Amino acid sequence: MKLSEVKTPVYVIDEKKLRKNCEILADVQKRSGAKILLAQKAYSVYQTYPLIAKYLSGCTASGIFEAKLAHEEFITPEGERRENHVYEPAFKDDEMAEICNICDHVVFNSLRQLEHHRPVWGPKAAAGQLSVGIRINPEFSTDDAHEIYDPCASGSRLGIRKVNLPDKLPEGVEGIHFHNLCEQDFEPLFDTFKKVEKDFASYFPEKEHLYSEGEVPAGNQLKWINLGGGHHITRDDYDREGLIELVKYIKSTYGLEVYLEPGEAIALYAGYLVTTVMDIVETDRKPVLILDTSASCHMPDVIEMPYVPPLKDAEDPGELPYTYRLSSRTCLAGDIIGDYSFEKEKKIGDRLYFEDMAIYSMVKNNTFNGMPLPDIAIMHDKSDVELIREFGYNDFKMRL
Numbered sequence: 001m002k003l004s005e006v007k008t009p010v011y012v013i014d015e016k017k018l019r020k021n022c023e024i025l026a027d028v029q030k031r032s033g034a035k036i037l038l039a040q041k042a043y044s045v046y047q048t049y050p051l052i053a054k055y056l057s058g059c060t061a062s063g064i065f066e067a068k069l070a071h072e073e074f075i076t077p078e079g080e081r082r083e084n085h086v087y088e089p090a091f092k093d094d095e096m097a098e099i100c101n102i103c104d105h106v107v108f109n110s111l112r113q114l115e116h117h118r119p120v121w122g123p124k125a126a127a128g129q130l131s132v133g134i135r136i137n138p139e140f141s142t143d144d145a146h147e148i149y150d151p152c153a154s155g156s157r158l159g160i161r162k163v164n165l166p167d168k169l170p171e172g173v174e175g176i177h178f179h180n181l182c183e184q185d186f187e188p189l190f191d192t193f194k195k196v197e198k199d200f201a202s203y204f205p206e207k208e209h210l211y212s213e214g215e216v217p218a219g220n221q222l223k224w225i226n227l228g229g230g231h232h233i234t235r236d237d238y239d240r241e242g243l244i245e246l247v248k249y250i251k252s253t254y255g256l257e258v259y260l261e262p263g264e265a266i267a268l269y270a271g272y273l274v275t276t277v278m279d280i281v282e283t284d285r286k287p288v289l290i291l292d293t294s295a296s297c298h299m300p301d302v303i304e305m306p307y308v309p310p311l312k313d314a315e316d317p318g319e320l321p322y323t324y325r326l327s328s329r330t331c332l333a334g335d336i337i338g339d340y341s342f343e344k345e346k347k348i349g350d351r352l353y354f355e356d357m358a359i360y361s362m363v364k365n366n367t368f369n370g371m372p373l374p375d376i377a378i379m380h381d382k383s384d385v386e387l388i389r390e391f392g393y394n395d396f397k398m399r400l
């Protein structure tokens with residue numbers, strides 16, 4: 001099928017772009033020694049996991065469902081499994097045993113959770129089947145942090161602050177994890193790491209124990225550090241050389257395994273949301289295109305963040321001859337995608353292509369107003385499009 005023939009609304013994954021992002025990440029892994037994980041919260045089109053698994057070291061999950069998805073699907077075409085990490089602010093008692101069976105790294109958000117679940121994870125960790133970490137809060141907000149995306153904002157529940165931690169790592173804990181970035185370049189990561197290295201210095205292995213075979217003193221058993229997500233590594237202007245140097249520094253100074261768990265960077269600019277103009281409504285301001293997609297239902301970050309998504313062949317309002325407001329067929333007055341201008345007047349039936357729609361879209365969409373969910377398709381390397389998922393009335397009804 002050609003892209004122009006697919007029924008709308010539809011999310012289309014651009015396989016070529018996805019592969020290119022993976023190649024960049026694989027190169028960073030190779031040259032730095034870091035292990036890069038896919039944060040499934042941003043992108044979970046599991047039908048493409050075999051492709052991604054060829055390049056990355058594993059997945060990270062926000063809970064048992066994502067962990068199960070990775071366990072079932074993140075397998076290379078040759079049948080090789082990858083690492084499966086999970087972090088959640090609180091784990092349910094009835095999920096913990098399964099989590100410890102299907103994951104190899106579990107990260108706890110509080111010392112209470114760590115101790116509460118110790119009877120389940122403890123024996124697995126002692127048997128070397130599981131590595132346990134704690135999420136620390138580096139208390140380092142970057143300059144351009146949006147408050148709702150800032151885990152270090154005052155009052156945050158995400159990660160344990162230094163003041164609430166003992167000087168030495170709790171027994172059995174082998175890793176520390178932090179996450180404080182969102183769509184950032186390398187510098188904020190560098191600044192965060194420097195703060196973590198200083199504030200949590202007592203957790204980092206002492207140099208004399210680095211390469212020794214002898215006993216590691218209790219509380220100094222750190223084996224890995226996870227630098228979280230929010231790194232826009234695949235963006236053209238990202239300072240990848242800086243990142244590679246930092247990872248090499250951590251590995252050579254402390255002998256730690258270094259994990260990065262970006263979500264966006266894996267599928268950045270690797271998908272479109274294709275929509276059709278259904279009506280054109282004149283208003284006391286600019287004309288509004290009614291589309292068969294919705295910001296509120298199909299791209300909620302547009303409203304949550306907020307941002308105006310890139311649209312193919314369109315410019316900012318007023319730059320080209322025809323300016324419109326793009327909106328949806330829901331009842332929500334504020335369900336507005338943005339204002340754009342076009343070279344030609346728009347007509348009913350025209351198709352529009354929102355770009356960068358693979359991330360935080362399908363994983364967040366909903367059926368408010370009974371809006372149909374967009375289908376999902378993959379555009380393969382030679383531009384042929386394969387429909388992989390069609391949604392209908394039952395997908396709306398079954399959630400109620």
Ligand SMILES: Cc1ncc(COP(=O)(O)O)c(C=O)c1O
Pocket residue numbers: 039041042087179181182183228229230231261262263264265
């Ligand atoms: C703990 C954690 N890891 C990784 C990520 C992925 O971040 P991004 O998609 O911005 O790279 C997030 C995003 O919220 C997160 O909370």
